[in-house]
Amino acid sequence: MARLLHVDASPRRGRSRSNMVADRLIAGLDGHEVEQLALFDADLPAFDGAAIEGRYALIEGRPVDEAVRADWTAIGRMVDHFLSFDGWIMTVPMWNFGIPYRLKHYIDLITQPGLAFRVVDGQGEGLAAGRRAILVTSGALDIRPGGPMAAYDFQLAYLEAWLGFIGVTEIDAIHVRPTYGDEASVAAAMDRAYADVDALLSALSLPARV
Template sequence: MTRRLIHINASPRGNRSRSAMVARHLLERLDDVAVETLDLDTVDLPALAGETIEGRYALLAGEDVAGEIAADWDRIRDMAAHFLAFDGWLISTPAWNFGVPYRLKHYIDVITQPGMAFSADANGNVIGHAAHGFAIIVAAGALDTRPEGPMASLDHQAAYLQQWLGFIGVGDVHTIRVMPTFGSEDVVEAAMRQAYVEAGSLTERLSRAARV
């Protein structure tokens, strides 16, 4: 059975992006997937301005709002539904100032809305609506912020994405770190080789699991 996968590309650097290079390497080797690509650098994301936020509270209370505000929330609801329609999510991203690029954060803020990406039961327990799928994070960075390294405390990139995905219900999350991408040519090439190896191993596991 063919699985639907969306590749969310957070880098504006096109073919020069190292996270995107590893993501493409992975996708070329992943069996039985239909891939859609979302380049966040080219997406017109709704602005979460004050009147939009206030409109959300009004809608939740059953109150009338201006037509353009209602249209904004219809679009946000459609974007969240589009995200949830996939069986898997591949997020490739560089690190900007220890975290994710602002357009990826903006996208996450747009779709992570109560009643859309998650809900709460009568006891206040959060129920994520993405529990049906798997996720792959390809996180590149100039600094080596891998968990076992001395700069691990500076990781607000992969760690943040892992926590967010868990919050919306994704329990099957795989992370490939491409780092460090700054340094001598030998150091950067070694980081890329290691990421390609990890991507190849992951695609073998995922393809094998899909055939079981």
């Protein structure tokens, strides 16, 4: 049985198109354990100047304020939690051609040297290797690869680049586009996404890490 983390980056909960599609995916993953992380409800530590300077101080063995030390202890637990899973399902609506700020905040917190990646002989090595990510991306613009608006994609392109940086090479993407327009167009987009989910479920292999 694989353990999967559903990272929900939409504040719309049940009204979210990406979550509707993710629900179909999760329902089809018989025999797998799925935990949800709703980022708009999560308690994410601040990632500000004090936190950044505190990170350098901790690495160098210098004293830091107890509040900063507590924040970095919490961040370390977040990274451990993220890396404890065999894979991730991420529901991500497009906001202004990119990703919601809460997801960017989460990514900034967990993508730390020595925690999610390390540098070996001058090269970065991701510490999330051997796992799989399934991205359910949605948006009002139809920016699917190969389409006339594909150049506006700073959502899927960013997520794939980030996942690759932390070592994830098995990435599947389900597109829910467009989510805005006349009723028939939106219904067709949902039907395409549901069909893509069914096709992925037929081919998907999610073995637990040994």
